[in-house]
Amino acid sequence: MAATNTTVTDLYCSKCNARYDINSIQTLCQCGGPILVDYDYHKAAKLIDRSNTVGRASSMWRFPEILPVFDTENIVSLGEGFTPLLPAPAIGKDLGCPHIYFKDETVNPTGSFKARGLGMAVSRAKELGIEKLIIPTAGNAGSAVAAYAARAGLKSLVVMPKDVPAPFLVDSVYHGAEIELVEGSIADCGKRAAERAAAEGWFAVATLKEPYRIEGKKTMGYELAEQFGYTLPDVIIYPTGGGTGLIGMWKAFDEMETMGWIDGKRPKMVAVQADGCAPIPRAYDEGKEDAGMWENPTTVAAGLRVPSAVGDFLMLRAIRKSGGTALAVSDDELMACTKELAAREGIFSSPEGGASLACLKKLIESESVKSSDKIVVFITGGGYKYLDVLEDYI
Numbered sequence: 061m062a063a064t065n066t067t068v069t070d071l072y073c074s075k076c077n078a079r080y081d082i083n084s085i086q087t088l089c090q091c092g093g094p095i096l097v098d099y100d101y102h103k104a105a106k107l108i109d110r111s112n113t114v115g116r117a118s119s120m121w122r123f124p125e126i127l128p129v130f131d132t133e134n135i136v137s138l139g140e141g142f143t144p145l146l147p148a149p150a151i152g153k154d155l156g157c158p159h160i161y162f163k164d165e166t167v168n169p170t171g172s173f174k175a176r177g178l179g180m181a182v183s184r185a186k187e188l189g190i191e192k193l194i195i196p197t198a199g200n201a202g203s204a205v206a207a208y209a210a211r212a213g214l215k216s217l218v219v220m221p222k223d224v225p226a227p228f229l230v231d232s233v234y235h236g237a238e239i240e241l242v243e244g245s246i247a248d249c250g251k252r253a254a255e256r257a258a259a260e261g262w263f264a265v266a267t268l269k270e271p272y273r274i275e276g277k278k279t280m281g282y283e284l285a286e287q288f289g290y291t292l293p294d295v296i297i298y299p300t301g302g303g304t305g306l307i308g309m310w311k312a313f314d315e316m317e318t319m320g321w322i323d324g325k326r327p328k329m330v331a332v333q334a335d336g337c338a339p340i341p342r343a344y345d346e347g348k349e350d351a352g353m354w355e356n357p358t359t360v361a362a363g364l365r366v367p368s369a370v371g372d373f374l375m376l377r378a379i380r381k382s383g384g385t386a387l388a389v390s391d392d393e394l395m396a397c398t399k400e401l402a403a404r405e406g407i408f409s410s411p412e413g414g415a416s417l418a419c420l421k422k423l424i425e426s427e428s429v430k431s432s433d434k435i436v437v438f439i440t441g442g443g444y445k446y447l448d449v450l451e452d453y454i
């Protein structure tokens with residue numbers, strides 16, 4: 061065994077605070093709340109000198125002291141994370157905001173930020189001796205779990221909607237995953253995955269239904285802090301489905317503040333969804349703490365077609381606490397912005413990234429951001445897997 065020097069201590073429920081042993085295999089808490097990972101932050105702060113990163117990995121495994129894996133042998137990595145923060149010279153000029161940055165997650169293994177969460181979940185699954193992983197997915201998370209399970213020598217079963225863009229199916233099959241296609245949305249896939257998990261002993265790595273995907277996603281928050289010299293931007297725009305990234309970054313900011321790495325000034329967290337599936341903006345507008353179910357979800361941005369999210373209350377809490385907001389954009393708006401990202405900035409994004417830019421335009425129009433603000437626009441996945449969809453909008 062080669063120790064990672066992790067300072068992980070135990071697990072806790074984000075709803076009722078029940079504590080769980082770090083060596084136990086956990087899904088949701090008995091109360092139904094998502095379970096999160098805790099650390100000895102005092103110890104971590106002593107172990108990590110964030111100003112001297114020589115020899116540290118140029119990946120999401122940069123600070124293993126605040127990640128949940130114990131043994132380096134269990135780290136299953138394809139080089140995920142540590143993605144570029146690209147300035148936006150053309151679009152910044154068009155919009156009169158000189159401090160726009162794109163967090164370019166398209167360059168991750170398997171083409172999206174899902175590599176972070178699933179890389180972490182698969183690593184911990186390996187460490188805990190889990191052998192079979194099942195996932196309900198709109199596409200990108202399926203590709204990621206299939207690839208990381210292949211690298212770890214684990215089995216995977218990917219449950220996707222029937223109308224999933226073909227590349228997600230093809231690469232998952234190439235990675236050796238078993239596939240089941242389901243009529244309906246990711247919510248229907250979730251029900252089917254839960255049935256098969258119970259009947260056949262698969263371990264479900266569905267969003268926030270196990271504790272570790274969020275630990276991978278939180279690394280986006282650590283990276284932003286490092287890339288901005290440990291002062292955070294003013295606004296973060298995040299295309300939201302299950303919301304792991306948003307919740308993960310908020311956790312990262314809490315952790316860094318506890319370790320004394322940043323002060324209490326937080327970015328406004330902005331969740332963007334599509335008009336045809338907007339449970340989070342609806343709940344935000346109605347002042348609700350939970351989002352409930354969105355009936356008949358439709359949008360070309362497959363990753364945003366998430367009609368209900370188990371972590372809705374955590375997202376809404378973070379958005380409100382940060383002074384941020386939640387907005388919906390139309391498919392036409394998000395696709396126009398997907399084109400603009402490619403044509404003006406050379407970034408070939410999936411429709412979800414287009415949604416982030418479309419959201420920024422709305423924030424500018426409503427004067428919810430200032431031209432002097434430092435704004436991070438998340439481009440969460442690449443366009444290559446959505447060629448059929450993109451072709452329709454040429």
Ligand SMILES: Cc1ncc(COP(=O)(O)O)c(C=O)c1O
Pocket residue numbers: 172174198199200201267299300301302303304305306362363364366410412413440441442
């Ligand atoms: C490219 C892309 N962006 C955003 C999302 C939404 O991510 P999350 O479910 O973490 O909110 C997804 C989810 O599938 C996705 O594939």
